[in-house]
Amino acid sequence: MDETVVECRDLTKQYESLVAVDRLNLTVRKGEIFGLLGPNGAGKTTTILMLLGLTEPTSGSVRVLGLDPARQPLSVKSRVGYLPDQVGFYDGLTARENLSYIAKLNGIRGREMQDRIRAALGQVGLSDVADRRVGTFSRGMRQRLGVAEVLLKRPQLIIMDEPTLALDPEAVREFLDLIRRLKADGMTIMLSSHLLHQVQAVCDRVGLFHKGRMVLEGTVGDLAQHVLGGAYRIHVEADGGTALDEALRKIPDVVQVTCDGARTYHIEARSDLRADIARAIVEAGGRLLALSADMPRLDEIYTRYFQKEAAYATAA
Numbered sequence: 013m014d015e016t017v018v019e020c021r022d023l024t025k026q027y028e029s030l031v032a033v034d035r036l037n038l039t040v041r042k043g044e045i046f047g048l049l050g051p052n053g054a055g056k057t058t059t060i061l062m063l064l065g066l067t068e069p070t071s072g073s074v075r076v077l078g079l080d081p082a083r084q085p086l087s088v089k090s091r092v093g094y095l096p097d098q099v100g101f102y103d104g105l106t107a108r109e110n111l112s113y114i115a116k117l118n119g120i121r122g123r124e125m126q127d128r129i130r131a132a133l134g135q136v137g138l139s140d141v142a143d144r145r146v147g148t149f150s151r152g153m154r155q156r157l158g159v160a161e162v163l164l165k166r167p168q169l170i171i172m173d174e175p176t177l178a179l180d181p182e183a184v185r186e187f188l189d190l191i192r193r194l195k196a197d198g199m200t201i202m203l204s205s206h207l208l209h210q211v212q213a214v215c216d217r218v219g220l221f222h223k224g225r226m227v228l229e230g231t232v233g234d235l236a237q238h239v240l241g242g243a244y245r246i247h248v249e250a251d252g253g254t255a256l257d258e259a260l261r262k263i264p265d266v267v268q269v270t271c272d273g274a275r276t277y278h279i280e281a282r283s284d285l286r287a288d289i290a291r292a293i294v295e296a297g298g299r300l301l302a303l304s305a306d307m308p309r310l311d312e313i314y315t316r317y318f319q320k321e322a323a324y325a326t327a328a
């Protein structure tokens with residue numbers, strides 16, 4: 013499962029005096045969902061363009077499925093699917109006719125074409141509307157048809173640029189479910205998005221881009237630890253007096269304990285310590301009445317990172 017799909021080493025793209033991507037080091041493994049995050053102009057699209065072989069790096073190296081996109085763009089194109097934020101289709105044609113058109117452009121014909129179209133429509137949940145005109149489709153259905161188009165060539169990696177930008181909450185939920193199903197089938201996905209709770213919902217790891225550099229990278233838990241310190245907030249209600257306070261502070265990975273009232277404790281921790289906390293309370297002779305946790309949120313990490321950055325910039 014440790015097969016490298018994308019590998020960038022010191023990847024740099026410079027437009028005259030502007031460094032759009034600055035010495036990017038990034039590895040994405042087979043079966044992962046990796047999220048590219050960052051404000052406008054941070055370098056996400058330029059990175060995607062280099063992965064697809066649509067723009068050449070100024071320096072450094074990039075390998076996609078072991079191929080160099082700048083030298084082998086067609087081989088990369090045949091193995092990597094790209095989904096833009098909005099996909100154009102012929103509104104007067106049905107979903108199946110649109111896919112047939114695309115398949116033929118890609119040299120897929122006959123029985124093979126029919127099989128692939130049927131499979132792709134099934135994967136994205138559009139089999140029932142295969143023969144409806146695309147002009148009647150909602151944005152969510154169009155976007156899923158975009159994924160079906162990408163799946164026609166049976167890619168090994170799919171790159172999605174802001175795939176849920178214009179979708180309503182229900183369509184977003186369906187789209188995120190689709191991403192999870194693709195992952196379950198072994199697909200590797202990179203997606204760029206500003207919609208942090210959605211990224212958090214599906215990505216295994218994320219990279220935060222800022223001014224051309226990837227300034228943070230890891231799981232949401234890793235990033236939370238780095239930016240927020242103790243990121244898990246656990247709330248406990250327990251009877252047991254002062255012994256409990258001490259027992260809670262002694263748990264490894266506990267950053268801070270505050271007691272609010274006689275039996276309510278708020279604990280800041282570096283990991284999800286709910287089980288350790290329950291055990292510590294019982295072992296200290298306490299009676300546990302309630303236990304809940306707030307998981308770290310990517311939007312909080314993101315906001316806090318840029319607040320810190322702004323504070324450093326002002327101090328400098």
Ligand SMILES: Nc1ncnc2c1ncn2[C@@H]1O[C@H](COP(=O)(O)OP(=O)(O)OP(=O)(O)O)[C@@H](O)[C@H]1O
Pocket residue numbers: 027030031032050051052053054055056057058059221
């Ligand atoms: N062809 C180009 N020529 C000159 N500068 C460019 C070109 N393409 C992008 N840039 C600049 O490179 C920087 C990175 O842009 P990029 O589009 O990669 O950012 P992004 O993170 O994708 O932002 P967005 O979320 O707005 O798409 C920006 O400052 C942009 O203005």
